[in-house]
Amino acid sequence: MEGKQEQRGEEMFEAQAHLFKHMFSFVGSMCLKSALQLGIPDAIQSHGQPITLPHLISALKMEPSKSHYVGRLMRLLVHSGLFASTKLHHKEEEEEEEERYDLTPSSRLLLKHKVPSMYAYAQAVFHQAVMNPSQFLGDWLYSNQNNYTPFETAFGMDFWSYGSQNPEFSKLFNEGMVGDSGMMNLVMKDCKSVFGGLKSLVDVGGGKGGAAIIISEAFPDMKCIVLDLPHVVANLVDSRNLKFIGGDMFQFIPSADAILLKLVLHTLSDEECSKVLKKCREAISKEGKVIVIDVVINEEKDKHELTEAKLFYDVMMMSLVNGKERDEKEWKKLFLEAGFSHYHITPIFGLRSLLQVYP
Ligand SMILES: C[S@@+](CC[C@H](N)C(=O)[O-])C[C@H]1O[C@@H](n2cnc3c(N)ncnc32)[C@H](O)[C@@H]1O
Numbered sequence: 001m002e003g004k005q006e007q008r009g010e011e012m013f014e015a016q017a018h019l020f021k022h023m024f025s026f027v028g029s030m031c032l033k034s035a036l037q038l039g040i041p042d043a044i045q046s047h048g049q050p051i052t053l054p055h056l057i058s059a060l061k062m063e064p065s066k067s068h069y070v071g072r073l074m075r076l077l078v079h080s081g082l083f084a085s086t087k088l089h090h091k092e093e094e095e096e097e098e099e100r101y102d103l104t105p106s107s108r109l110l111l112k113h114k115v116p117s118m119y120a121y122a123q124a125v126f127h128q129a130v131m132n133p134s135q136f137l138g139d140w141l142y143s144n145q146n147n148y149t150p151f152e153t154a155f156g157m158d159f160w161s162y163g164s165q166n167p168e169f170s171k172l173f174n175e176g177m178v179g180d181s182g183m184m185n186l187v188m189k190d191c192k193s194v195f196g197g198l199k200s201l202v203d204v205g206g207g208k209g210g211a212a213i214i215i216s217e218a219f220p221d222m223k224c225i226v227l228d229l230p231h232v233v234a235n236l237v238d239s240r241n242l243k244f245i246g247g248d249m250f251q252f253i254p255s256a257d258a259i260l261l262k263l264v265l266h267t268l269s270d271e272e273c274s275k276v277l278k279k280c281r282e283a284i285s286k287e288g289k290v291i292v293i294d295v296v297i298n299e300e301k302d303k304h305e306l307t308e309a310k311l312f313y314d315v316m317m318m319s320l321v322n323g324k325e326r327d328e329k330e331w332k333k334l335f336l337e338a339g340f341s342h343y344h345i346t347p348i349f350g351l352r353s354l355l356q357v358y359p
């Protein structure tokens, strides 16, 4: 009896710790936000070797009196695996331990001027436009107003209108997308069978052309068009085989051998996806295809952390744009209903897969 109660006590406190972890996980996000604001990844990179706390403080041009606080921030970030820490033992003087901070593969992706970089993407995520709407999820679900998204409850307009009226956020968001697409560079060589042989490609919702620039350079014989909202493609410079067009994908999609939809369908509801996919089907020939780069939820196969990131993304799409993340069954239904006959999934982009969809 006693043993059982003891166990129950242990279980309860484990449950409490679990709860604390989830209640406070935003603290981890905010420490990462501060680390970026302070420029910690770049400071470590510029130092050229693992850096001690006093050196970090002076590199950040910070008051030495703040050093203790930064040490605590770093302790959490090291614990989260965003930075690494090495402790050097000075011989003989056992007590003297000098901790040095280093980058990890994750924080290496947060360097400002390295390619690929997730720096701008992270800046966009930590902007109020992305953070605030999730505070309104509950209100939105309960509200009898016809707000399309929690984003509208928070800002009184939809996500893309907000972007067109807030150039500062729009810039961060679009640069974030370019940075995200920059990571495709590393795997483009594995994509010969996907893009090779295509004479033309339209990147629908292609933003500032992050993906299309990489593709048009890797395949110089391919004519590429980026279609995006007018304010997004304004002032972008065409190249020999890459052209930017401002427009609305629900109205018009130019014809091509292939249409690329990268992270576009997950921003759309099923009805909106159907509309866009039908337009894509009309824009390609019988020999053409639609290439979708997007999230495919696969709880059985993916590691717990990967599924968690995909589910975070899903709720984010619900908060910002009424989009959603889909599993293979849901993708299949969308494709078949839009009149496509078959598809093929290649999971090559980490969180995102590449789906080739055929008429
Ligand atoms: C999540 S972003 C993806 C950008 C890009 N494909 C990438 O992966 O880097 C979605 C894009 O769709 C664009 N978009 C939204 N509504 C659109 C519309 N009605 N017509 C064309 N583009 C649109 C946005 O401006 C944005 O660039």
Ligand SMILES: C/C=C\c1ccc(O)c(OC)c1
Binding pocket: 121, 124, 125, 130, 159, 173, 176, 263, 264, 266, 267, 320, 321
């Ligand atoms: C910057 C983070 C937000 C975000 C990321 C990917 C998307 O497709 C998106 O669409 C609204 C928003």
